[in-house]
Amino acid sequence: MSDIKKGLAGVVVDETAISKVNPETNSLLYRGYPVQELAARASFEEVAWLLWYGELPTADELAGLVHFERANRALASPVKAAIDLLPADCHPMDVGRTAVSVIGANHRLAEDSSPEAELEKAKHLWAQFPAVVAYDQRRRRGQELVAPRDDLDYSQNFLWMTFGQEADPAVVDAFRVSMVLYAEHSFNASTFTARVITSTLADLHSAVTGAIGALKGPLHGGANEAVMHTFDEIGIRSGEPRAEAAARARTWMEEALAAKKKVMGFGHRVYKTGDSRVPTMKAALDRMVEHFGRGDLMGLYDGLEQAMEQAKQIKPNLDYPAGPTYHLMGFDTALFTPLFIASRITGWTAHVMEQRAANALIRPLSDYVGPEERHLPSL
Numbered sequence: 001m002s003d004i005k006k007g008l009a010g011v012v013v014d015e016t017a018i019s020k021v022n023p024e025t026n027s028l029l030y031r032g033y034p035v036q037e038l039a040a041r042a043s044f045e046e047v048a049w050l051l052w053y054g055e056l057p058t059a060d061e062l063a064g065l066v067h068f069e070r071a072n073r074a075l076a077s078p079v080k081a082a083i084d085l086l087p088a089d090c091h092p093m094d095v096g097r098t099a100v101s102v103i104g105a106n107h108r109l110a111e112d113s114s115p116e117a118e119l120e121k122a123k124h125l126w127a128q129f130p131a132v133v134a135y136d137q138r139r140r141r142g143q144e145l146v147a148p149r150d151d152l153d154y155s156q157n158f159l160w161m162t163f164g165q166e167a168d169p170a171v172v173d174a175f176r177v178s179m180v181l182y183a184e185h186s187f188n189a190s191t192f193t194a195r196v197i198t199s200t201l202a203d204l205h206s207a208v209t210g211a212i213g214a215l216k217g218p219l220h221g222g223a224n225e226a227v228m229h230t231f232d233e234i235g236i237r238s239g240e241p242r243a244e245a246a247a248r249a250r251t252w253m254e255e256a257l258a259a260k261k262k263v264m265g266f267g268h269r270v271y272k273t274g275d276s277r278v279p280t281m282k283a284a285l286d287r288m289v290e291h292f293g294r295g296d297l298m299g300l301y302d303g304l305e306q307a308m309e310q311a312k313q314i315k316p317n318l319d320y321p322a323g324p325t326y327h328l329m330g331f332d333t334a335l336f337t338p339l340f341i342a343s344r345i346t347g348w349t350a351h352v353m354e355q356r357a358a359n360a361l362i363r364p365l366s367d368y369v370g371p372e373e374r375h376l377p378s379l
Contacts, residue, residue, distance in 0.1 A: 104205025
């Protein structure tokens with residue numbers, strides 16, 4: 001019997017120069033830069049360039065990327081038509097998965113996997129996807145498509161297309177922070193899925209479509225949705241004193257843990273002393289709570305976190321503060337994971353290009369535990 005590593009736990013399958021968790025500082029690094037520093041000082045456009053090219057852009061390089069992104073924001077008519085064919089009550093991740101396939105099928109470089117073509121397709125998909133998320137939320141609410149504006153940056157325009165009005169600068173900045181923090185995280189399940197697909201020499205859009213499928217699962221990207229479902233189960237009471245909300249949340253958590261219920265938004269396979277992205281996202285959540293005057297929501301947050309820490313010594317992961325932050329901004333809960341896609345397209349496509357540059361077909365072995373060889377009975 002082989003030494004099986006279930007879930008590939010602890011198995012190193014390849015090299016990457018894109019990101020790592022530095023165990024000495026417990027920091028997530030993008031191309032060597034701590035993500036909390038990037039979230040504090042860099043635009044999402046700069047971070048996208050960094051992930052694709054390995055260095056932060058010059059002023060001219062950034063201007064070129066911004067021009068390309070703004071020129072490719074509008075929801076292409078074949079993509080809109082495909083979305084309109086989908087049920088309004090299907091999961092938004094299904095919409096995202098379908099949209100990426102349609103975007104890929106219509107791209108003029110669909111079957112060209114040269115480095116130059118891959119970069120163009122990565123940038124184009126990154127520019128297009130916010131319109132997919134924005135339109136999907138609006139159509140579910142019976143609202144019309146909002147066209148993009150080329151005088152707004154990525155985060156401003158994303159919020160404009162979703163809500164049809166300019167967002168307050170505080171909201172824009174919190175959204176930018178979330179995009180930076182979600183952009184990349186080494187060989188997680190969806191990224192590894194993208195690399196496996198790429199290793200077969202499939203196209204970039206196929207790899208991203210597969211990654212979306214992996215991200216849909218609640219043990220990966222769906223956790224930010226699950227956090228808000230927990231809040232809803234406890235009961236969100238706008239205007240409730242923070243201490244009272246915290247007390248209700250602590251009681252709920254104690255009962256959930258006693259019943260051995262899995263509570264999403266806590267723990268991480270990589271971080272052993274807490275997700276290094278949480279303090280930055282929590283600070284953004286704090287600003288949103290103050291901006292919208294929603295101490296009741298923070299009470300729920302505090303109560304759950306304190307009860308989990310006391311009972312299990314397990315700390316929150318990024319999805320825990322991200323969920324309520326998106327809720328306060330006005331996004332529907334089911335759209336939280338598609339927001340994750342919008343950000344992670346940058347990391348996924350960086351990995352697709354890295355995999356293709358030094359490719360080997362990913363084909364692990366397994367230990368067979370079924371019946372020994374046997375034969376059909378003689379006639």
